[in-house]
Amino acid sequence: EDQVTQSPEALRLQEGESSSLNCSYTVSGLRGLFWYRQDPGKGPEFLFTLYSAGEEKEKERLKATLTKKESFLHITAPKPEDSATYLCAAIYSGSARQLTFGSGTQLTVLP
Amino acid sequence: EAGVAQSPRYKIIEKRQSVAFWCNPISGHATLYWYQQILGQGPKLLIQFQNNGVVDDSQLPKDRFSAERLKGVDSTLKIQPAKLEDSAVYLCASSYNRGRGTQYFGPGTRLLVL
Numbered sequence: 001e002d003q004v005t006q007s008p009e010a011l012r013l014q015e016g017e018s019s020s021l022n023c024s025y026t027v028s029g030l031r032g033l034f035w036y037r038q039d040p041g042k043g044p045e046f047l048f049t050l051y052s053a054g055e056e057k058e059k060e061r062l063k064a065t066l067t068k069k070e071s072f073l074h075i076t077a078p079k080p081e082d083s084a085t086y087l088c089a090a091i092y093s094g095s096a097r098q099l100t101f102g103s104g105t106q107l108t109v110l111p
Numbered sequence: 112e113a114g115v116a117q118s119p120r121y122k123i124i125e126k127r128q129s130v131a132f133w134c135n136p137i138s139g140h141a142t143l144y145w146y147q148q149i150l151g152q153g154p155k156l157l158i159q160f161q162n163n164g165v166v167d168d169s170q171l172p173k174d175r176f177s178a179e180r181l182k183g184v185d186s187t188l189k190i191q192p193a194k195l196e197d198s199a200v201y202l203c204a205s206s207y208n209r210g211r212g213t214q215y216f217g218p219g220t221r222l223l224v225l
Contacts, residue, residue: 004153034213043115043202043216044154087153098144098167099214101153 003027004090006102013109016077021086021105024070029093033071035064036087038104044087047073078109113137115217117203123223129191132220136184136205142166143180144214145188146202154202160186193224 007022025033032051036044048057050066057064061082063074073086085106089099116135124130136143141162146154157176158168162183171178175194180186190197200219206212 036216041218041221043204043219046213046215049213089153098156098159099154101155103151103153 004088004100004102006086006088006105008105009103010106011108013075013078013107015079015109015111018074018076018078020075021073021107022070023073023088023102025088025090026069027090027092027100030090031093032091033066034089034091034099035071035073036089038085038087047086075107078107080109080111083107083109115203115205115215117201117217117220119220120218121221121223123225124193126195126224127192129189130193130222131187131189132201132203132222134186134188134203134217136186136203137215140205140207140215141183142206142208142212142214143186144204144206145178145186146204146216148200148202148219150199157188190222193222195224198222198224 003026005024013019032049034049035047037047038044048064053068055066061076065072085104087104089101118133122130143160145157147157148154157171158178159166160180163180176190178188200221202216202219204214204216206214
């Protein structure tokens with residue numbers, strides 16, 4: 001069964017304390033790995049798409065990487081405004097090429 | 112560029128009542144998706160449209176849920192009759208095309224069934 005699993009479920013960091021979020025996937029024929037940010041009461045906001053192992057993308061304090069089995073979202077020197085739920089999702093060579101989401105990591109950055 | 116619009120933003124209904132949600136995708140986006148997001152979980156796809164045709168509705172509870180996309184633009188999702196377990200956020204997303212196309216989400220409609 002195609003699955004996307006995120007860890008940890010929740011993470012509390014002090015401002016400036018760098019860390020990484022993990023997204024492991026067991027899908028056959030990965031066509032793309034997506035990272036979204038979701039603030040309370042809002043829809044997911046697109047961050048990155050990764051298509052092949054070894055690929056990296058960066059945006060401000062965020063850096064996403066992809067291997068053959070997992071993706072990491074590295075957060076460097078986070079600020080309180082980085083607090084949100086981070087979702088990863090995979091598109092695979094299955095029916096309809098739909099997004100399969102993980103349950104998310106709820107990140108809290110304390111001042 | 113305007114984003115995906117959804118209405119209403121909040122809805123409270125009694126079980127067995129009916130409810131409808133509306134979505135207007137980003138202009139020019141051919142593909143439209145409806146997702147259900149239960150608290151603490153990631154979004155789950157309910158139905159996917161390509162223009163005004165259904166591509167995938169395998170996870171749509173068809174005994175109570177229906178959706179349409181007239182003229183390949185706006186879409187409505189209906190629940191009739193609603194159950195307690197339908198309480199969730201209903202998200203609409205659109206993409207320029209299928210496959211690798213990035214999906215952009217609307218703000219969602221928060222449904223509470225009492």
